[in-house]
Structure formats: C-alpha cells, structure tokens
Amino acid sequence: MAALTYLLWLTTREGLRPETAAALVRRFGTAEAAYFADPGEYELLPLSERLCRSLADKSLERAERILGDCDRLGLTLLTYQDAAYPERLLQLHDFPLVLYVKGRLFRFDEELAVAIVGARECTPYGVAMAGRLGLELARSGALVLSGLAQGIDAAALKGALQGGGPAVSVLAGGVDVVYPRRNQGLYEDVAAAGAILSENPPGTPPEGWRFPIRNRILSGLSAGVAAVEAAEHSGTLITARLALDQNREVFAVPGPADAPMSAGTNGLIARGEAKLIRSAQDILVEYVTRFPHKVRQAPPLSQEGAEARLEAAAEPAPEPVPRPAERNPLPLRPRSELEAMGDEQRAIFALLSGRARVPDEIVGRTEIPARRVNTALTLLQAQGYLNELPGKRFTAAVRFDD
Structure with a gap:
C-alpha cells in the first residue's frame, strides 16, 4: 500500500x-x-x-x-509495476503510471482490441457505420474500445453491446465523471459489461486539454484503430497519428469526396496512412492469423460473407454454399419492426427477401438514389435485418410474421 x-x-x-x-x-x-x-x-x-x-x-x-x-467507488488501481498491466502500454515512452478501472480487468495483450474513433457532430451515415462496426467486431470476438462522447463513440459502444460483447471506454476525466451527462445509461451499460478506464483520479473534470493526452491510451491499448468520420483538423486525426507512431494498424471508413465530415478519413486513405474499410471483416482479416483464438471463437455476422473472408485469410478454402431456406429458416421477427421501417428501407428489404442483389440492381429496381440505397443497406445490416454475401451482394437475414 x-x-x-x-x-x-x-x-x-x-x-x-x-x-x-x-x-x-x-x-x-x-x-x-x-x-x-x-x-x-x-x-x-x-x-x-x-x-x-x-x-x-x-x-x-x-x-x-x-x-x-x-x-x-469500488475501483481497481492498476499500476505499471503490476503483472496485469498491458505490455502494449509499457512500450510507450509516455505510458500512464496508474490506470483507474471501473468494471472488468482485461488482459489487453491477449485481446483483439480495436478502437473506434470519430466525430461528435457526425452524420447519420457515420452513426450507422460506427454502430455496424461495433456490432460486427463484437460478434466476431473482438474487444471494442472508444471514448464516451456523443456521435461515433456512443454508436460504436452501443453496437458492441448489441453484438453481445463487452466494450471499454477510456475517459479523459475521472472514471466516476460521466461526460456528457446524457450518456449516463451508456456509461452504466459499458461498466457492467466491460470497463471504464482513466489515468486520472476520481473526480477529475474532463477538461478539453485532457482529451488529446487520453487518446494515446486509447490507441495504445488497441491492436488497431478505426476512424469512421473526421473533419480535416480533428481530434480523431490526432488519435490516428498516435496509432501510427505506436506501430498500430489504422483503418478508415471512406465517405463522399465533398463531405466535410469525411475529409479527414478520406485524407488518411489517400495518403496511404489508413486501410480503407467497408465492414468489420476488412479489419478482421488483418488479425485472423495473430488472434485465431479470438476471431474464430465467435459466430460470424453472416454464414456466407464474413466466414468466407476470415477463412480465406488464414488458408485457402472454398466459399461456403448457402443452405436451402427450408433447411435453415431465417429467424422470425415481429411485423411491427417491419412497419417501423421507412418506406425506402421497407422497399429495399422486400426486394432482398428470397434473393441476393448488388446495390446497383437495387437502385435500378427501386429508383432510389444510390447514396440513399447505400445508407439504407448500412442501417438495415447494422440492425441485423440483412446479411452481406461475397461480391457485395445483400440478402434478407430475417423474416417477419404475418
């Protein structure tokens, strides 16, 4: 003591x-x-x-x-001298001497930990992509890390929890200080299923200058960092640069060329500093040989698409053949969920019930603009209504009762 x-x-x-x-x-x-x-x-x-x-x-x-x-407060204190202290952090020249932990104590060096970062003031597309990545990563055995801010952070954490996995939130203030206050419920959910971490003592206010310093821990604990949406000059890019300095993999979700909230992520991709990703599988294939015990232990998001890509990364294997519907019936969902969809989402789902189609075909048959089709596909997949198959084809993942 x-x-x-x-x-x-x-x-x-x-x-x-x-x-x-x-x-x-x-x-x-x-x-x-x-x-x-x-x-x-x-x-x-x-x-x-x-x-x-x-x-x-x-x-x-x-x-x-x-x-x-x-x-x-029932907190755990983890010091740099403890056996459980992550080697990933000890490698940093500015490693935190102490971590305050609320919740579970993870062995981060053994975890396929992926930090999802992005803007607070993000677009619906960004929210959908962050939620989808969090959900898919959690279902595939990865540990999702983020902050606790509105926008991308919150969407990623919610997605991970919906995917049945734990999640970790690294705070700039004390672990007992919820910021923003509106995320109190999310804070409690993350603490119950995973952990809240900080290098600052309880009661420390989340002052603005603390966030860039916090970011080195977020990237340092991770095997890779995924940037979802970021403006040209943003804190997200600070985290990405820290990750590169720490020899971590950096991933980025592309966005429209003229979208201000995608200027930062598009720039990372254009400069070759980040790998372009469209789904969690684009991240997982980078780690399947390093963390086979993690990636393979969880059921993939879809039998056809996710499993085929992960298996192929480890060893050559033929793509699995989908089984007939009568031998593998789709899960049944209440019709109220279908009725709660928007008109465009409902039309797209109906078109994909019983047959897989590519986005261009969906655009041609529904006459819905391509950008809105892609957004709807992302939302429907994040909510578990669609599966993505090889060849960028989509098909219904559920059926609705009459």
Missing part, C-alpha cells in the same frame, strides 16, 4: 506531464525513490520550476484521499 501511495503522490504533482512521469520513474527506479529524493536532485533534471516546487511538497494527504475514494 505504501508503494501505491507514493505512486499516487507522483502522478498528482502539478505540472507533471505523462512523459515526464515515466522519465522520473526510469531515473529514480520507483516512485518511492523519487519521493525521498533530495530537492536538489530535481533541480539537476530538465524540469520546470513549477514541477520542482510540486515535487518538493511531500504531503501524502491527496494520495491517501484518492485511495479512500477508490475504495468507496
């Missing part, structure tokens, strides 16, 4: 940046050694005068108060 108290003392020094904290424990060996160091030793290091004064303050009162808060 004493070692932890000294570690909390160090991490709460005023003016201390993550890279400086990591450098100090490397220099002194432990936080305890840094605590008992002579003030003159601090002055020999390239530290600011403000930080030297803070290091000279040996009061442990705040550290002890934080320990009490963690005990009261």
Whole structure:
C-alpha cells in the first residue's frame, strides 16, 4: 500500500506531464525513490520550476484521499509495476503510471482490441457505420474500445453491446465523471459489461486539454484503430497519428469526396496512412492469423460473407454454399419492426427477401438514389435485418410474421 501511495503522490504533482512521469520513474527506479529524493536532485533534471516546487511538497494527504475514494467507488488501481498491466502500454515512452478501472480487468495483450474513433457532430451515415462496426467486431470476438462522447463513440459502444460483447471506454476525466451527462445509461451499460478506464483520479473534470493526452491510451491499448468520420483538423486525426507512431494498424471508413465530415478519413486513405474499410471483416482479416483464438471463437455476422473472408485469410478454402431456406429458416421477427421501417428501407428489404442483389440492381429496381440505397443497406445490416454475401451482394437475414 505504501508503494501505491507514493505512486499516487507522483502522478498528482502539478505540472507533471505523462512523459515526464515515466522519465522520473526510469531515473529514480520507483516512485518511492523519487519521493525521498533530495530537492536538489530535481533541480539537476530538465524540469520546470513549477514541477520542482510540486515535487518538493511531500504531503501524502491527496494520495491517501484518492485511495479512500477508490475504495468507496469500488475501483481497481492498476499500476505499471503490476503483472496485469498491458505490455502494449509499457512500450510507450509516455505510458500512464496508474490506470483507474471501473468494471472488468482485461488482459489487453491477449485481446483483439480495436478502437473506434470519430466525430461528435457526425452524420447519420457515420452513426450507422460506427454502430455496424461495433456490432460486427463484437460478434466476431473482438474487444471494442472508444471514448464516451456523443456521435461515433456512443454508436460504436452501443453496437458492441448489441453484438453481445463487452466494450471499454477510456475517459479523459475521472472514471466516476460521466461526460456528457446524457450518456449516463451508456456509461452504466459499458461498466457492467466491460470497463471504464482513466489515468486520472476520481473526480477529475474532463477538461478539453485532457482529451488529446487520453487518446494515446486509447490507441495504445488497441491492436488497431478505426476512424469512421473526421473533419480535416480533428481530434480523431490526432488519435490516428498516435496509432501510427505506436506501430498500430489504422483503418478508415471512406465517405463522399465533398463531405466535410469525411475529409479527414478520406485524407488518411489517400495518403496511404489508413486501410480503407467497408465492414468489420476488412479489419478482421488483418488479425485472423495473430488472434485465431479470438476471431474464430465467435459466430460470424453472416454464414456466407464474413466466414468466407476470415477463412480465406488464414488458408485457402472454398466459399461456403448457402443452405436451402427450408433447411435453415431465417429467424422470425415481429411485423411491427417491419412497419417501423421507412418506406425506402421497407422497399429495399422486400426486394432482398428470397434473393441476393448488388446495390446497383437495387437502385435500378427501386429508383432510389444510390447514396440513399447505400445508407439504407448500412442501417438495415447494422440492425441485423440483412446479411452481406461475397461480391457485395445483400440478402434478407430475417423474416417477419404475418
């Protein structure tokens, strides 16, 4: 407990940046050694005068108060010295000395963890794609990470939970501070099924400058980062650059060439910094040989499309042949769900009941503009109503009662 108290003392020094904290424990060996160091030793290091004064303050009162808060809130404290601390984070030059955990303690080094990031003020297309990626990744055995913001973060987390998987949210403030407040329910769901993480003590406000610093943890815990929607100059691109610096795979969802909210993601793809993705399978094929125990253990989203692509990435194999409908009937859903669809979605679903079609054929038969067809297909698939087959063909995944 004493070692932890000294570690909390160090991490709460005023003016201390993550890279400086990591450098100090490397220099002194432990936080305890840094605590008992002579003030003159601090002055020999390239530290600011403000930080030297803070290091000279040996009061442990705040550290002890934080320990009490963690005990009261039922939080787990994970330090860089613990065996369960992710090696992925230790590889960073600015690794967090402490992680506050609400919920499950994951072995991130063994997880196919994918961070989904994007804009708060996103489009319906972005929300649908983030939800679809989260759902498909969770169903395929991956662990989805994100923040807790409105927009892409929330959609990705909701999709992962709907897919039956846990999810992890990395916060800029304390793990007990829900921001924005409207996501209180989502926060509780993520904490119950997965985990909420932060490097900051309970009660820390989510000030704007903390978010870019938080992003290195989000990308650092992940095997890959998927950017869904981002403007030309956005925090999402900061996370993507951090991921590249950390030798993580970066993926990006393309958008219309003239859409401001896709300028950042389209730029990542154009510069060769990110792999273009249209579904979770485009991510999973990159990891199937590294995480076969994770990818293969979960049922794919569709027997035909997802399974064929994942199997092909590991070894040559023929595409599975769909079984006749009478031997493998589609799940039955209440008709009220069909009636709740928009007119265009209902028309597209009817066209795909009993036969697989490509988007161009759907456009020709329904006379619905291609952009709206693609959006409807994404929404219907994210809601589990459609399956995508090889060759970019879509077919009904459910049937509705009479």
